[in-house]
Amino acid sequence: MADNEMINILLKNKELLAGDDAIFKGVTKEDSPVLSSYANTPHCRKITIYHLRKTLLVSFIKEQYEEVTEYLRYVLFHAAKNGAPTRRLIGENNKINLDANFILSAPNHDTLRKVVTERIFQQLENEKSTLDLIKKINNKLGLEIPENIIKEALPYLLIRHIFVHSDGKPDKEFKEKYPQFKLDEKKKINLLKLPINDIKDKVKKLIRMIxxxxxxxxxxxxNEIQN
Structure with missing residues (x-):
């Protein structure tokens, strides 16, 4: 992750960036009213750069979750296109209603497949459980993904919900289930204590297995393997 590497460079060279009368060179009251109010000290520079790192990591976590969700849509569509058992794919409870005009005017089967698989995906996603979403796609397609690989990746997807809905503060159940996530003084997940490679590698392992x-x-x- 290039952004994280850049942050490390900024931290190592933070004193070279110090201004004469401001926290960083080039900071003025006119152009940077917030930064210009910060103390011109090494500690303040460090805290400011750490805050930037946290912001970038949260953005990465959210983006990774969205990419995985989009990938699972891709998986469902291609399985439907390339021979996944229809009854198993649709299931007894997944009733799909399509407008007759749309069906008759669809230019090809792929258009219909895309709409149907998108509806199925939305029904699965509505359960609001990342674990259930992955498990149900796994079961519907008969992929037989080892449960340990799903479980290892899961917390690094779940933390997206914690930052979106709980401002980074996990509940008691999450803390007990995933003690590897350390908390800061505000009881939020301390991303500075979480190696970026852990966030990437566990999820990447799941994607590769799928x-x-x-x-x-x-x-x-x-020729369409995900990287």
């Missing part, structure tokens, strides 16, 4: 299983079943074209 790729492999989709390939085994010929649900993915060989």
């Amino acid at each position: 790729d492999e299983k989709m390939l085994e079943k010929d649900f993915f074209p060989k």
Whole structure:
């Protein structure tokens, strides 16, 4: 993650960035009214850069979750397109209503598949459980993803909800279940204590396993593997 590397460089060189009368060179009351009010001290520079790092990490966590969600949509569509059992895919409780005019005017089958799989995905997503979403797609497609791989990736997806809905403050259940997440003085998940590689690698391992299983079943074209 280049942004994180840049933050490390800023931290190492923070005193080279110090202004004569401001926290950083180039900071003025006119252009940077907030920064210009900060004390011109090494500690304040460090805290300011740390805050930037936290902001970037939260943004990364949210973006990663959105990318995984979009990837699961992609998985569902290609499975439907390439031979996933229809009854298993749709299920007994997934009733899909489509307008007759839309069906008759659809230019090709892929258009219909995309709409149907999107409706199925929305129904799964409405349960508001990341674990259930992954497990149900896993079960519907018969991918047989090892449960330990799902469980290892899960907390790094769940923390997105905590930052979006709880301002980074996990509840008691999350803290007990995932003690690897340390808290700061405000009882928020301390991202500065969380290696960025942990956030990326566990989720990437899950995606690669889904790729492999989709390939085994010929649900993915060989030239469309996710990186």
